[in-house]
Amino acid sequence: MRMPRDWPWWGMGVLGIFGGMAVWVAWAAPRAWFMWAFIAALGTVYALGYAVRYRDENRPTPGAALYPRLGWANGLTLLRGVLLASLAGLLAPGTDVPGLAWAPALLYGLNAAIDGVDGLIARWQGQTSLLGKRLDMHFDAWGVFLAAVLAVVRGRLPWIFLSVALARYIYVALLRAAARLGARVRAVPDDPLRRALAGLMMGFLAVALAPVFPSRALAWVGWFLLVPFLLGFGRDAAYALHLSPRFGPLTELWPVLAPAARLVAAGLLMMRLPREPWLVYGLGIGLATALLLGVVPRLMGLASLFLVGFGWMAGWFGPTLLTAALVAALTVVVLGGGGASALWPADDPLFLQRLGSRSAVWSMAR
Numbered sequence: 001m002r003m004p005r006d007w008p009w010w011g012m013g014v015l016g017i018f019g020g021m022a023v024w025v026a027w028a029a030p031r032a033w034f035m036w037a038f039i040a041a042l043g044t045v046y047a048l049g050y051a052v053r054y055r056d057e058n059r060p061t062p063g064a065a066l067y068p069r070l071g072w073a074n075g076l077t078l079l080r081g082v083l084l085a086s087l088a089g090l091l092a093p094g095t096d097v098p099g100l101a102w103a104p105a106l107l108y109g110l111n112a113a114i115d116g117v118d119g120l121i122a123r124w125q126g127q128t129s130l131l132g133k134r135l136d137m138h139f140d141a142w143g144v145f146l147a148a149v150l151a152v153v154r155g156r157l158p159w160i161f162l163s164v165a166l167a168r169y170i171y172v173a174l175l176r177a178a179a180r181l182g183a184r185v186r187a188v189p190d191d192p193l194r195r196a197l198a199g200l201m202m203g204f205l206a207v208a209l210a211p212v213f214p215s216r217a218l219a220w221v222g223w224f225l226l227v228p229f230l231l232g233f234g235r236d237a238a239y240a241l242h243l244s245p246r247f248g249p250l251t252e253l254w255p256v257l258a259p260a261a262r263l264v265a266a267g268l269l270m271m272r273l274p275r276e277p278w279l280v281y282g283l284g285i286g287l288a289t290a291l292l293l294g295v296v297p298r299l300m301g302l303a304s305l306f307l308v309g310f311g312w313m314a315g316w317f318g319p320t321l322l323t324a325a326l327v328a329a330l331t332v333v334v335l336g337g338g339g340a341s342a343l344w345p346a347d348d349p350l351f352l353q354r355l356g357s358r359s360a361v362w363s364m365a366r
Contacts, residue, residue, distance in 0.1 A: 004058060004070040013075070014082050018044055021086040021103075028099025035092035043085025050138065051078050057130035067129060073122035076114050077135045083111045084139060087146050096154055104154075105210035108147045112202045115140065140198075141168050147205040156208045156215050157222060164201065164226065167233050178241055188236045189247050192352035193254060196335055197229050199351065207309075217312040220319065221305060224331040254336030258297075261332035262339065266292040268326040269304055274316045283307065291333065294342025298351050301333035 018040065026033045058067050058074065087107040118136065122128045148165035151157040179185050204225055208218050238244035266288040273284040284307060290300040308327060311317040338345045
């Protein structure tokens, strides 16, 4: 079977990413360069081999004709695999040096950014494909696994966050084992909350890999994402295996809690704000007011979580019950929105709808 016509051009992109990272690692950690290059090269070969193996799926439907080109969307998704291969190389001993401090966050953050637009590009160009969906799901899973493991290995997150790396694989293995044993496995319905949680977890991992916020603050905020993330997998598994007759309770819970959480978050944020510097106080009051009124509440909740992180670094917030209540309330707002009383929830589509015909990281196995 012939390769897509634009394959050489994307090959040049692969070499560019690998070569650029190789130069960076050689400059910042010369003693670790060989091991990084070995791991990253294996990962790159694997990503390319996976795409070549399934190139017959570069078509919109199983019976349709092959596209003559890989296309921008599939090509960018392929480059995600190379970025993740370079990220895997940073698991090598000796790469945790100041000169590479930002490398994990940049690699995974760029991967997540491409993940947000590749499906949209495919729709714009009229080249949605089975291959693109497969690559997208595969690299979503690989990326979350690598980012979570690297964050734990480098001490940015506690060991319990390895469950984020393993959750998808355990879920898939459980359903496959049940099917082989003769159990009836049913399809799990689409869930907008799944996309919101997936995107937030990917964003959180990118932030956790950046040398900005203290690890203790990351652990505090991370717990409030970790618990619903894992509960969601449990909910899906229970429904798929006919252990639960209903699918909706967890999904329906967030919108019910959201209005009260929005008010609690606004009140606690105003209580905890420092009066100096005035710029931070003004920013906090603006965020609290927007939360109170329900003006783009999800985005305001997300911005408030960042404010809590910076406030932790400055000593305004700490490991207290009020901080925990504030973070919990903000997390509910980000996941559940502002509720029916929100004045302008214009940010709901950003969190609940796909930009393109791609699957979110948590719907990879569905």
